[in-house]
Amino acid sequence: MRARDEILARVRDAVRPTDTGSDPAAYRRVGMRPPEELADLFAERVSAYRATVLHTPKGDVRAAVESACLESRARRLGVPVDLPVQWRPRTLEVVVDDALDIPELDGLDGVLTGCELAVAETGTIVLAGGARSGRRALTLVPDLHICVVEADQIVELVPEAIARLGSVTRDTGRPLTLVSGPSATSDIELDRVEGVHGPRRLVVVIAE
């Protein structure tokens, strides 16, 4: 018998299906906080991961990005093709990611993207390939990630975010990356060290 058929036969042999439902418990599926509180909660939670948070009016995103780059001494900034033109800095070199190869990505000082949505309660940004988020390698190889989050993209709870991402997955099948702070390890005596393999610096620009 083929492995597939044998494993399925073993499963059917082992267990008799019951009619238990899969999801009876009443956990929170929708947040109760007023929407105007979400940006502050999100900012507080992102900061707890030792990411840098900048607040800015919607029209001033470019200036915030430029100052973040200046502070990080970033001179070459990668951006996804569909990143809004009004976010792109003018004071440094902007490299559009039209299928850059890995050494080219490695040559960037940083990357600027938007996001699909963000979760306030956990301080999480969700990148969903394309749609301003860029492909996965673009936000992975460079050492600095600047991510613009618009206030109306922030939901309160994880289940709210997952419900929306379920639609994205069913409609587009795009890969998703949930980012909560810069990369980190606690493998050495449980001392947290930020910055291992992913971007060692994460700057979140909240545009309100």
Added chain:
Amino acid sequence: MSDTKAFARAAAKELANTQLRANLYRATHTIRAKRAAAVSELPDWEELREAGRAIKQHVLEHLDRYLLEFEQALTAAGGHVHWARDAAEANAIVARVVKAARADEAVKVKSLTTDEIGLNEALEAAGIHALETDFAELILQLDGDTPSHILVPAIHRNRTEIRDLFRRTIAGPELGDDPRELAAAARRYLRERFLRAKVGISGANFGIAETGTIVVVESEGNGRMCTTLPHILISVLGIEKLLPRFEDLGVFLQLLPRSSTGERMNPYTSLWTGVTPGDGPKELHVVLLDNGRTRVLSDAKGRQALACIRCSACLNVCPVYERAGGHAYESVYPGPIGAILTPQLADLAGGTASLPYASSLCGACYDVCPVKIRIPEVLLHLRGRVVAEKIGRADPERAGLETLAAIFADRNRYERAQRLGRVLRRSRIRAAAARLPGPLRDWMQARDLPDVPPQSFRDWWRSEKQ
């Protein structure tokens, strides 16, 4: 033949290592406190646990349906699905895919499932080097050591030991022991290997039946590197890792990080649904692994062990784990969950029959389990199975307990035994037992004889009535 003393022997050796015990104490207590804080923040934690339990039970009871649904969805999204009855079959599939890509190296994300099947050793034998990229796993691989904790596998190593190891292997003699410096050394060593890798190998935390999505939860970014940059990605998935619907992640992505690292969310979670042109691997393979899982499934009481999401919260609260450490379990899955999962996967063979006894049955593991696995219940159930296997064989413990049962069943015998006990008195029995060879001495080592009171209740009752 089963060996019910293996854990005790291994633990005795580990207990003598004071460095290990100091590391473990600090680590388990630190994570415990972090977890408690992260969990107390959520008003609906108990509802989430109940949802997690119910979803997992539902999946296990309808596993054939969800396996087929997952296979169909993933194939439609451009992935290749392989099925493996056991470790050898899984390892052969992975080796074949790597060889077909003409690669002799693969970068690997930490995965207990691939440790369970001995994938690295099997690939090495096929001329393929599987490079561990998780910081702790790299430490262990460089030193030929094995993991001792699910989440922090090198928990038994301190910074000086790691520094010395790195100086010998991947860094120069000027390397210091600051964790920041050590992490930077690992980054330098692994970076070019990530950037040139052709093949990545991962496990998976969850597979979504509805969409064919695979989910990997991590902290360091090595998982993103391994699952994004190579052309070919192979993920080995235990068949119990499926969730029915994408929305179920709303439960598990809250339960797992808070139980595991005590964070609101881990730094990176990667989800991919088949192949996406221009983004990530061009070829995607998933190996669905049985390797004893269907056997566990056939035990109605023991099967709840398959609901485990590998958070390791039960290790951190376990008084036995805290003292004995992970190596004493002689298994990829240590701690309370290992004590019920390992023996079942191995059908109680060899030393795994000792693991159900590696517990004081205090129940702390159940209290922290994010999917409410009733670990003490399964431990007792498995002890019962171990004992049942001994029926018909000469066994002193069994004979002793049967004698005791006969004494307790009859009033005259019981009262005679009480009188005999008072005559012999505690100290003399103890001294005699300690001199005895073999089983009785073992038995007495972990048990105290209660004081025999000078007068029993029955004697007192009689004297009062007169």
